[in-house]
Amino acid sequence: MKQVLENVENQFEMFQILDENGEVVNKEYEPDLSDDNLKELMRRMVYTRVLDQRSIALNRQGRLGFYAPTAGQEASQLGSHYALEQEDFLLPAYRDVPQLIWHGLPLYQAFLFSRGHFHGNQFPEDVHGLSPQIIIGAQYTQTAGVALGLKKRGKKSVAVTYTGDGGTSQGDFYEGINFAGAYNAPALFFVQNNQFAISVPVEKQTNAKTLAQKAVAAGIEGYQVDGMDVLAVYAVTKKARESAINGEGPVLIETLTYRYGPHTMAGDDPTRYRTDDLDNEWEKRDPLIRFRKYLEAKNLWSEEDENKVIEEAKEEIKAAIKKADNHPKxxxxxxxxxxxxxxxxxxxxxxxxxxxxxxx
Structure with a gap:
């Protein structure tokens, strides 16, 4: 049985398209995205990094409430979302506000959500999703139900959810993937393995070599992908979505990523459980730097392009926080x-x- 386990674990190798230098190492799977699509994907990543920086500052000023930093996870979050369609249904965790924003949630409402204002949860009708889930793993069972509902209604869309590595230690995680597998429901389950569930390293949470292999027990497909490589995340998500809407069942996707900041702004101090060496090692894999090099080699991105996005983001964030401030208390x-x-x-x-x- 040890040999059987080893054979299973060895099948879950990390999938990658771009290496740390932005060079293609898996040409066969390089997605067929237009130049405009590639630039738009980079624009969203840069914009989201600025949004994270400004949100941290606003939190420290007392102008935002609960906030979970996202820097380092842009490729995992936005690469996966870019492969989705507007009619797909999002069930995010609390760190996944960026996906909701790019799915159509007005930015000022995202700020109101952080403040605990009920209007932050009143989504426009064309934004298919639920508010970020605070209870660890609960969105997995919800996603199984939503996916089954989509199937019963004959919709060609998927229910998509996210949790961290810590979420895989919850019972809801297993119940969600098992239920979806049993009913062959069109669901995509993302595990953003950022190495630490608050302060507990992933190797202390499970004896499994990968989190992707947990799909085996539920009888569903599972993939492990480089979560700092936006093209790899996009490619795997697109394939998984097509598989799910074609009736081939749910998919579990583990993205190996890293959060540069604290777990949340509510007092967590990552220096107590992470070393400078580890931080430096992961910063070399920064998703923005990697993708920037790839685009620059294609003459699709420049410092001028990036500065334009940064200024655009700052102006829009400024307007959104002002609108949130002026919203009725x-x-x-x-x-x-x-x-x-x-x-x-x-x-x-x-x-x-x-x-x-x-x-x-």
């Missing part, structure tokens, strides 16, 4: 009012109590 009566179509007696009493308080 949340009141307790607002929350009570939107909870039920008809308020039960106890909430009717609370509504009157708070209306009186708020009128003073």
């Amino acid at each position: 949340q009141k307790v009566t607002d929350l009570i009012d939107i909870m039920h179509e008809e308020l039960p007696v106890n909430l009717q009493e609370q509504m009157e109590e708070y209306r009186e308080k708020e009128s003073k």
Whole structure:
């Protein structure tokens, strides 16, 4: 049985298209993206890096609430999202706000979500998704249900979810992939393995050599991909999506990536559990640097292009935070009012109590 296990684990090799120097090492699988598509993908990555920097600053100023940094994970997040379609349904974790924004969620609403304002969860009708899940792994069981619903309605779309390596230690993770596998539901399950579940290294969470191999127990396809390589993530996601909508069942995708900042801005100090050597090693694999080199070699990207995106992002973020600031403040009566179509007696009493308080 040890030999059987070893044989299984050895099948899950990391898939890569671009190496750390931005050179193609897997020409056969280089995606057929137009020059405009490649530039747009880079634009989104640069924009999201700026958004992360500004969000951290706004959090420190007390202008945002809960925030989980994303720098380092842009290739994993945006490479996967770029392979999706507008009708696909997103069920993100709390670090996956960028995917929701590029899926159509207005930026000012993303800021309101961070502040805990209910309007941050009132998505436009054409934005197919749920609010970022705070409970670790819960989005996996939700995704199985949404995917089954899409299948029963005959939709040619997929339900897509994300969790971190820590999420694979939750029961919801196994229940979600098992349920989706049993019903052959069109779901894509991403595990963004950024090496640490807050402070616990992945090797202390599981004895499995990879997280991708956990797909085997659920009887579904599994892949491990270089999560710092945006083209590799895009290519695997596109293939997995096509497989799912063609009735071949769900897919589990482990992206090997790294978060440069803390787990969240709520007091985590990564210097307590990560070394400078480890940080430096992963920074050499930076997804933006790697993809920038690839595009520069094709004469598709320049410093001028990048500076233009940076300034554009700063201006849009400035306007969005101002719009969030000017949005009507949340009141307790607002929350009570939107909870039920008809308020039960106890909430009717609370509504009157708070209306009186708020009128003073």
